[in-house]
Amino acid sequence: MISGVSQSAAEPTASVEKPLSEHRRSGLIYAISAYVLWGILPIYFLSLVPASAFEIVAWRVLFSLVFCAILITVTRKWRVFGALLTNKRVVFTMGIAGALIYVNWQTYVLAAVSGHVVEAALGYFINPIVTIFLGVLVQREKLRVAQWVAVGVSIVAVVVLTIGYGSLPWIALVLAFSFGFYGLIKKRVGGSVDAVSGLTLETLWLTPVAIIQLIVVGATVGITFGTISVWHTVLLASAGVITAVPLLFFAAASRRLPLVYMGFIQYFAPFIQFIVGVALLHEAMPPERWVGFGIVWLALLILTVDMIVGARAGRREVELDVAAVE
Numbered sequence: 001m002i003s004g005v006s007q008s009a010a011e012p013t014a015s016v017e018k019p020l021s022e023h024r025r026s027g028l029i030y031a032i033s034a035y036v037l038w039g040i041l042p043i044y045f046l047s048l049v050p051a052s053a054f055e056i057v058a059w060r061v062l063f064s065l066v067f068c069a070i071l072i073t074v075t076r077k078w079r080v081f082g083a084l085l086t087n088k089r090v091v092f093t094m095g096i097a098g099a100l101i102y103v104n105w106q107t108y109v110l111a112a113v114s115g116h117v118v119e120a121a122l123g124y125f126i127n128p129i130v131t132i133f134l135g136v137l138v139q140r141e142k143l144r145v146a147q148w149v150a151v152g153v154s155i156v157a158v159v160v161l162t163i164g165y166g167s168l169p170w171i172a173l174v175l176a177f178s179f180g181f182y183g184l185i186k187k188r189v190g191g192s193v194d195a196v197s198g199l200t201l202e203t204l205w206l207t208p209v210a211i212i213q214l215i216v217v218g219a220t221v222g223i224t225f226g227t228i229s230v231w232h233t234v235l236l237a238s239a240g241v242i243t244a245v246p247l248l249f250f251a252a253a254s255r256r257l258p259l260v261y262m263g264f265i266q267y268f269a270p271f272i273q274f275i276v277g278v279a280l281l282h283e284a285m286p287p288e289r290w291v292g293f294g295i296v297w298l299a300l301l302i303l304t305v306d307m308i309v310g311a312r313a314g315r316r317e318v319e320l321d322v323a324a325v326e
Contacts (some may be wrong), residue, residue: 012213027256031265034249037242039272042120043280044242047235051224053109055217056239057062059225060105061210063240065203071196081197091201093189098202100182102209107174117277118285123175124160124270125296128263128303129154130180146306150299157295162286187246195251197243223319263307298322 048056084090111120133151134143134172143151161169186198191203217223226233254262274293277283 002164009245024256024261027253028261028265030249031253031257031262032268033305034246034253035265035268036272037246037249040118040274040276041108041242042112042276044235045109046281048232049113050228051232051236052217052221053106053113055221055223055225056109056113056236057102057215058210058217059236060104060109060239060243061203061206063237063245064199065207065240067240067244068196068200068203072200074230075196077080078195078269081200084193084197084201087192090193093185094198094201094204095187097182097185097198098205100178100185102206104175104182105177107171107178111175113169115281115283117173117273117281118283119165119169120175121270121273121277122169122293122296124179125170125267125293125300126154126157126172126272127176128266129180129299130176131183132303134180134184136178137160144310150302150306153295153299153302157241157299160288160295163294164286164292171278175320195247196244199247264304 045056051059072078084175108120111117129151132143132147158169158173161172186193189198214223224232225236253265278285
């Protein structure tokens with residue numbers, strides 16, 4: 001009788017573990033795909049030259065809106081999106097998010113087309129630390145000792161890199177803080193706005209800015225869309241897909257993977273950007289910059305170890321609670 005109960009209890013467990021494993025495997029595929037696509041973005045933006053950074057971002061906004069509208073139509077979610085438009089808090093919150101992501105996009109594209117890909121990569125390397133810093137300042141979160149150490153080490157890194165660059169690494173700091181505040185704003189919205197609806201609202205707010213930007217570009221340096229080649233036009237028109245697809249992959253991965261996995265995989269993008277900048281674009285990396293990046297990587301290592309230890313401690317507490325209940 002006892003052996004029969006054990007067998008029947010074991011069978012459902014095995015059947016649950018297999019789908020769970022597949023669930024995580026698909027989550028890893030989505031997460032790695034998202035961050036690899038974000039990592040190779042500099043190559044994509046460089047392929048759009050001679051379009052200026054301001055023209056590229058304007059088309060990115062407009063074609064992202066078009067692509068999102070197509071996705072909402074295909075998935076038949078206009079009713080859901082319409083319900084969001086009736087929520088003033090959500091609409092205005094996404095307007096702020098749109099302003100922050102515009103700053104982030106414009107700064108990143110300017111960096112990519114002007115030979116500052118390595119500094120842009122630095123911005124995304126220090127973004128997790130900035131997020132922690134903002135959590136303390138804005139949300140009054142309490143940090144563990146290791147997190148405080150990581151923040152302190154990152155500040156030392158910025159000082160070293162400032163000396164190496166001869167000035168503050170503004171591109172890196174603007175990217176890190178704009179994306180950090182963007183994440184903070186999106187967190188306040190919570191689970192009420194999905195990835196596609198969120199991007200749709202953000203680009204809807206930015207559409208007037210994009211149109212004005214194109215008018216100014218047309219009156220000054222000239223619009224390149226449709227004037228260079230068919231391939232160049234197709235690449236510019238693909239800006240919406242390039243923007244939305246990694247976001248959708250990221251959203252799918254977030255639903256399937258624990259935070260520890262996402263926290264580790266997020267370093268893929270800046271690492272690939274760094275390799276692109278140094279190995280493909282041959283950007284200068286004097287010794288003091290290597291030292292600065294090394295200190296940043298040390299801070300990230302401290303954060304990663306702390307995150308893994310925290311996750312294991314949390315899992316152990318859950319197991320103890322379950323054992324106590326049994």
